[in-house]
Amino acid sequence: MLNQVFTIAGRVMLQMLRDRRTMVLLIAVPLVIASIVGVSIPEKQMLDYIAPALLAVLILFFGFLLTGISFLRERSQGTLERLMASPVSKLDIVGGYLLGFLLFAVLQTMILFFYLIYVLNVSFHGELWQIIVFEIIIGILAVCLGIFISVFARNEFQMVQFIPLIILPQIFLCGLLWPVEQMPEYLQWIARFLPLTYGVDGIRALMLQGQSLLDIGKEIGVLAGYAAGLMVLASLTLRRGASS
Amino acid sequence: MTKRQAATAAVEVDKASFSYKNIKAIDDLSLEIPRGISFGLLGPNGAGKTTLIRMLVGLLKPKPGSIKILGQALSRRTAHLIGYMPQLPSLYNELSIIQNVNFFARVYLMNDKRQREKRVEEAIKLVDLWPRRKDSVMKLSGGMKQRVSLACAIVHKPPLLFLDEPTVGLDPELRFTFWEHFAELTRQGTTLIVSSHTMDDANHCDRLALMRNGAVIARGTPAELRKATGKKDANLEDAFLYFIHREEKNA
Numbered sequence: 001m002l003n004q005v006f007t008i009a010g011r012v013m014l015q016m017l018r019d020r021r022t023m024v025l026l027i028a029v030p031l032v033i034a035s036i037v038g039v040s041i042p043e044k045q046m047l048d049y050i051a052p053a054l055l056a057v058l059i060l061f062f063g064f065l066l067t068g069i070s071f072l073r074e075r076s077q078g079t080l081e082r083l084m085a086s087p088v089s090k091l092d093i094v095g096g097y098l099l100g101f102l103l104f105a106v107l108q109t110m111i112l113f114f115y116l117i118y119v120l121n122v123s124f125h126g127e128l129w130q131i132i133v134f135e136i137i138i139g140i141l142a143v144c145l146g147i148f149i150s151v152f153a154r155n156e157f158q159m160v161q162f163i164p165l166i167i168l169p170q171i172f173l174c175g176l177l178w179p180v181e182q183m184p185e186y187l188q189w190i191a192r193f194l195p196l197t198y199g200v201d202g203i204r205a206l207m208l209q210g211q212s213l214l215d216i217g218k219e220i221g222v223l224a225g226y227a228a229g230l231m232v233l234a235s236l237t238l239r240r241g242a243s244s
Numbered sequence: 245m246t247k248r249q250a251a252t253a254a255v256e257v258d259k260a261s262f263s264y265k266n267i268k269a270i271d272d273l274s275l276e277i278p279r280g281i282s283f284g285l286l287g288p289n290g291a292g293k294t295t296l297i298r299m300l301v302g303l304l305k306p307k308p309g310s311i312k313i314l315g316q317a318l319s320r321r322t323a324h325l326i327g328y329m330p331q332l333p334s335l336y337n338e339l340s341i342i343q344n345v346n347f348f349a350r351v352y353l354m355n356d357k358r359q360r361e362k363r364v365e366e367a368i369k370l371v372d373l374w375p376r377r378k379d380s381v382m383k384l385s386g387g388m389k390q391r392v393s394l395a396c397a398i399v400h401k402p403p404l405l406f407l408d409e410p411t412v413g414l415d416p417e418l419r420f421t422f423w424e425h426f427a428e429l430t431r432q433g434t435t436l437i438v439s440s441h442t443m444d445d446a447n448h449c450d451r452l453a454l455m456r457n458g459a460v461i462a463r464g465t466p467a468e469l470r471k472a473t474g475k476k477d478a479n480l481e482d483a484f485l486y487f488i489h490r491e492e493k494n495a
Binding site: 003004007008011014015018019077078079081082083084085086087088089 | 301302303320321323324326328330331332333334335336337338339343347348350351352353355380396
């Protein structure tokens, strides 16, 4: 029921807003990272290549981390068990988390986008709304990935250990720092299976090549496919930990 | 309560079993709990009380066996009839008391804002926390968190309330207060199912089921169970030990 989705989304947002330090960090950290990238890469062409990819990388990183830890808390504090005993369905819970976190993801994307364009003078030939839509698709994937992976962690320390396992290889192989085509063939083959590769390709096409969402159908399709698969896995595994 | 409603039990468990991998937590258990009373599931740690409560609120599915609540087969459609207070306080620490209670009111489909606000106020007042309603749960003591947890469980006025060891870790004064709240709820017609391993809690219940190794070994009112021992001054602890010894002899 849509009403229940909004109820859970509202609570997720309220929790985030009441945690002021997390809110400040959510906005400040991407700007600090973007600033470091901007200062350390004086060559404009190189900065144009790397900076847009940050939009895809950071949305995946923060979406995964925030959802994973929030969901882990939901399991360990017993609130998930309480929700599972209520009229709320598993899809309401996943949908509520998606909606709640995506609003922060959009906010984060917009702040980072304007910083890249107006402070770091990164080239831009696309449309902002198309970038936001594409970022939302990556955000959905990140939230579902976070919910799913949280099943395998018993505490926050373990959840953080999944970053080097799940997120870092994607950052190294997605083409953020050097083109995938220049990697050894076996790494290119691995990169083709990683969703962030398509996220980075898509955002570069939208920002630098002036392409539209219709031109990056393959990237959107792959990301949506991953997101749908992870959403099913997240829903199926939701009960684990709530009742064991 | 209509005659027909009164005729159906609050809870009917029919030959239910449940295992965690190779460990049998509930073993071919059948139980009927009448409406409008406080019913105690009494037993030592590991007796299967929490597993049974989780089955009764729909978190675990009996394999095999069936469960009915208020005459209906247990499903998500019956979830709104149930209030559940888990062993842990199970609250959102970042939110205030009123935000937690209001969230659970909305989860239980209380969509009318005015009615919801009234019920939230009543539930928080019942647990004597109204003056502190805006305090973050994080800042509360363990006992206060338990009280908020109770308010979250009763906010939608469920006819059936499951309380899993609700008085664990509470001081005697607070335990007494809790039982006053519970008595008030049964007076209002709520059926209470309380799991506990303390005899103090058991004495407050109208009826009891003594559990051991996933099965009910005796049931009745506290007076009936005490009387069964044959001793004049027997307390519930004596009764519990008597039924354990009898069970072991029969085995």
